[in-house]
Amino acid sequence: MSYISNNRNPGGYEPNGQHIHKNITTKNGEDRLPCTFYNKIGSCRHGEKCSRKHIRPTSSNTILLPNLYQNPKLNKNKDEELNAKQLQQYFDQFYKDIFVKFATLGAVTDIVVCENENNHLNGNVYVKFENKKSALYATHILNQEWFDARPVHCELSPVNSFEEANCRAYEVSECTRGDHCNFMHVHKPTQQLVDSLMSSQRKSILLHKLAELKEEESRKAETEKSEDKNENSNQSSGGSGVTTSMVEQLFA
Ligand SMILES: [Zn+2]
Ligand SMILES: [Zn+2]
Numbered sequence: 001m002s003y004i005s006n007n008r009n010p011g012g013y014e015p016n017g018q019h020i021h022k023n024i025t026t027k028n029g030e031d032r033l034p035c036t037f038y039n040k041i042g043s044c045r046h047g048e049k050c051s052r053k054h055i056r057p058t059s060s061n062t063i064l065l066p067n068l069y070q071n072p073k074l075n076k077n078k079d080e081e082l083n084a085k086q087l088q089q090y091f092d093q094f095y096k097d098i099f100v101k102f103a104t105l106g107a108v109t110d111i112v113v114c115e116n117e118n119n120h121l122n123g124n125v126y127v128k129f130e131n132k133k134s135a136l137y138a139t140h141i142l143n144q145e146w147f148d149a150r151p152v153h154c155e156l157s158p159v160n161s162f163e164e165a166n167c168r169a170y171e172v173s174e175c176t177r178g179d180h181c182n183f184m185h186v187h188k189p190t191q192q193l194v195d196s197l198m199s200s201q202r203k204s205i206l207l208h209k210l211a212e213l214k215e216e217e218s219r220k221a222e223t224e225k226s227e228d229k230n231e232n233s234n235q236s237s238g239g240s241g242v243t244t245s246m247v248e249q250l251f252a
Contacts, residue, residue, distance in 0.1 A: 041165045042157040043120045057158050059132045064157035069113050069123035095189040099197045106134020115187040117179035
């Protein structure tokens with residue numbers, strides 16, 4: 001992330017979800033302190049009207065797609081209510097669709113989907129990429145796309161640790177704060193699905209690397225061939241092919 005805060009509790013952040021308002025002016029004359037909710041959770045209930053400063057990162061491994069998941073549990077107009085099993089199936093399908101899409105933009109390390117009932121967290125999708133370059137690239141691509149007949153909005157997010165952003169109570173049982181809770185209520189996909197998506201991603205990355213190596217080798221061979229021609233020599237340079245065969249062994 002592009003900003004650094006040495007203060008462990010810069011925004012008067014309290015675990016019960018409230019800001020403590022103090023009249024503090026920082027040394028450099030900045031009268032607004034960073035919003036710790038925005039820093040930790042990537043979204044704060046005050047939005048743009050927040051009295052604290054939302055410092056948007058210029059580089060990060062994580063991107064946020066606010067309100068992307070249309071939670072059927074919250075869609076009151078639906079005629080037929082889904083039972084728990086159907087809800088999980090619906091969610092798994094959504095998770096699979098977005099994973100496959102994001103994996104085309106970079107190596108995905110984590111995807112978190114919120115099912116909070118409040119507007120600033122409802123359906124938020126956070127995607128953590130292996131590197132910052134992929135995250136930035138993903139924001140450029142995704143902001144031109146549509147999902148579920150709605151234009152996608154996507155931004156770099158300061159969220160670094162999902163562990164810290166998670167609502168512990170919701171994770172272990174029920175959260176009594178309900179729709180007032182400002183921490184992430186995460187809808188978890190079926191573990192088997194995650195394992196299979198991750199393994200497909202690993203394989204696809206290796207195959208991509210293998211294709212790149214093969215291309216590089218054939219380029220090298222072409223150059224050597226033309227050099228040999230120029231020198232009018234019959235000597236073969238050899239040596240190439242070792243790396244490809246090493247990668248190919250990974251699939252043996
Ligand atoms: Zn805020
Ligand atoms: Zn909660």
